[in-house]
Amino acid sequence: MLDLFRSRTGFVLILIVLVFIGIALRSTGNMGLVQDATFGVFAPAQSFLIDATNGVTNLFGGFQEVNALRAQVKQLQEQLNTAVIDSVRVRELEIENSELRAQLEYKQANPDYLLSGVTVLQENDNRARVLAQDPSALVNYIIIDQGREEEVTVGMPVITPAGLVGRVTEVGANWSRVLLLNDTTSSVNAVVQSTRATGIVQGQGQGSDLLVMRYLPLGASVKEDDLILTSGIGGAFPKRLVLGQVIQVNQRDTDLFTEAIIRPSVDLTRLEYVLVMKKFTPTDITTEPTPTPAPSP
Amino acid sequence: MKDETNSAFILHPSSFILSSMSPYLVLPLLILIALVQTTLLPIFIPGPVRPDLMLMVVVGWGVVHGNGQAALWGLVGGLLLDLFSGAPFGLHALSLGGVGWLADTLQTNFFRSNLLIPLATIFVASLLYHIGQAAVMQALGFTINWAFYSFNVVMPTAILNTVLMPLVYWILRRLDRVVRPRLTW
Numbered sequence: 225m226l227d228l229f230r231s232r233t234g235f236v237l238i239l240i241v242l243v244f245i246g247i248a249l250r251s252t253g254n255m256g257l258v259q260d261a262t263f264g265v266f267a268p269a270q271s272f273l274i275d276a277t278n279g280v281t282n283l284f285g286g287f288q289e290v291n292a293l294r295a296q297v298k299q300l301q302e303q304l305n306t307a308v309i310d311s312v313r314v315r316e317l318e319i320e321n322s323e324l325r326a327q328l329e330y331k332q333a334n335p336d337y338l339l340s341g342v343t344v345l346q347e348n349d350n351r352a353r354v355l356a357q358d359p360s361a362l363v364n365y366i367i368i369d370q371g372r373e374e375e376v377t378v379g380m381p382v383i384t385p386a387g388l389v390g391r392v393t394e395v396g397a398n399w400s401r402v403l404l405l406n407d408t409t410s411s412v413n414a415v416v417q418s419t420r421a422t423g424i425v426q427g428q429g430q431g432s433d434l435l436v437m438r439y440l441p442l443g444a445s446v447k448e449d450d451l452i453l454t455s456g457i458g459g460a461f462p463k464r465l466v467l468g469q470v471i472q473v474n475q476r477d478t479d480l481f482t483e484a485i486i487r488p489s490v491d492l493t494r495l496e497y498v499l500v501m502k503k504f505t506p507t508d509i510t511t512e513p514t515p516t517p518a519p520s521p
Numbered sequence: 522m523k524d525e526t527n528s529a530f531i532l533h534p535s536s537f538i539l540s541s542m543s544p545y546l547v548l549p550l551l552i553l554i555a556l557v558q559t560t561l562l563p564i565f566i567p568g569p570v571r572p573d574l575m576l577m578v579v580v581g582w583g584v585v586h587g588n589g590q591a592a593l594w595g596l597v598g599g600l601l602l603d604l605f606s607g608a609p610f611g612l613h614a615l616s617l618g619g620v621g622w623l624a625d626t627l628q629t630n631f632f633r634s635n636l637l638i639p640l641a642t643i644f645v646a647s648l649l650y651h652i653g654q655a656a657v658m659q660a661l662g663f664t665i666n667w668a669f670y671s672f673n674v675v676m677p678t679a680i681l682n683t684v685l686m687p688l689v690y691w692i693l694r695r696l697d698r699v700v701r702p703r704l705t706w
Contacts, residue, residue, distance in 0.1 A: 247610045250610040277565075363607050494567050
């Protein structure tokens with residue numbers, strides 16, 4: 225009997241048993257200790273590898289990038305000029321909005337949520353570093369270096385200055401797993417900025433970095449270049465986070481709804497640092513009482 | 522150590538040091554490969570089409586060394602990838618273990634310098650690996666766009682793995698020469 229376990233066959237059997245134990249643990253949500261131990265050991269090594277890679281890349285890449293950088297600076301200068309004008313206009317609208325809300329005594333559910341992702345990141349040095357990406361192209365997850373010790377909980381939105389990245393799905397001691405927007409299981413309630421038509425933005429996964437917005441009303445509810453924002457419906461995400469821009473509208477006479485293909489505002493393949501919105505508490509709809517109709521007289 | 526060859530040959534004393542790849546060498550190697558695949562490769566090669574480093578090492582070791590070791594490497598390497606992955610646990614372990622087992626059966630002491638064998642093996646293994654994982658995901662309820670996934674991820678990845686396999690195969694053959702018992706007349 226002991227010889228079996230000392231042999232290669234025995235070792236293979238032990239590994240297969242470990243795999244099935246792992247399947248059972250993860251499906252019941254009890255994988256925490258194992259993954260805490262794993263990422264507790266691996267995270268410093270991953271950070272070291274990333275730092276070393278960035279150092280080498282900066283050393284050799286700098287020489288080749290001068291001309292590209294010059295062209296990029298010129299382009300960015302033009303964009304900045306446009307952005308300054310827009311920023312002034314937006315600021316005016318914010319002031320007007322604030323005054324009107326005060327007049328109506330309108331209370332927001334999350335008064336400490338800031339509208340601008342850039343502002344949020346500038347005022348928060350507590351960025352999370354992306355340690356790893358999923359090795360499979362069938363799912364879209366990243367691992368970040370913040371977890372329970374940094375007060376991260378499941379369901380928290382994850383953003384960058386460019387917009388929404390995804391949400392936290394699993395939390396460990398000092399690591400978290402984030403489901404990206406372009407995963408097939410990702411689903412976000414969204415609104416078209418120009419027409420205020422609502423729909424659901426889902427990922428297409430399997431290697432595609434594009435999103436699809438479904439259940440839009442038929443008609444002129446959306447057009448190309450429209451900006452898509454989170455609607456806040458459902459309480460999983462705050463309102464007005466940028467999701468992306470429409471690049472294609474699909475509408476056939478036989479369809480019940482219109483679909484739009486969206487390019488995410490965030491490059492989900494090149495994430496380095498993200499921010500977890502810890503001040504935003506996702507609404508726990510499971511605790512809300514089910515409304516019951518009043519009995520008829 | 523058991524003399525697996527003709528008893529007329531004498532094993533060189535130094536071969537006893539690394540006469541088989543002990544877990545104390547294999548595990549750190551596979552951990553390093555898992556870290557490189559999940560942490561470094563996405564930095565240099567963003568996007569879904571990336572070399573499957575663990576797959577290439579497992580398949581390559583099976584062709585070079587065989588003897589059931591590739592299946593073991595696949596299971597252990599796959600377990601490590603499963604820890605990093607949000608996919609159903611066990612997906613990488615079972616698929617890499619299965620592919621490793623297939624690679625073990627292709628191990629041969631003949632034509633080992635023929636590069637076509639590992640190239641053909643990794644190409645077929647890449648197709649089986651990715652399509653097998655997609656089939657399992659579909660069986661678990663995920664929606665798979667087979668046409669898009671096959672032409673935009675599976676085929677390009679298989680081609681990329683094949684292009685890079687000569688380098689990996691060369692490294693593994695050097696490693697195999699170190700761990701195989703050396704013979705003296």
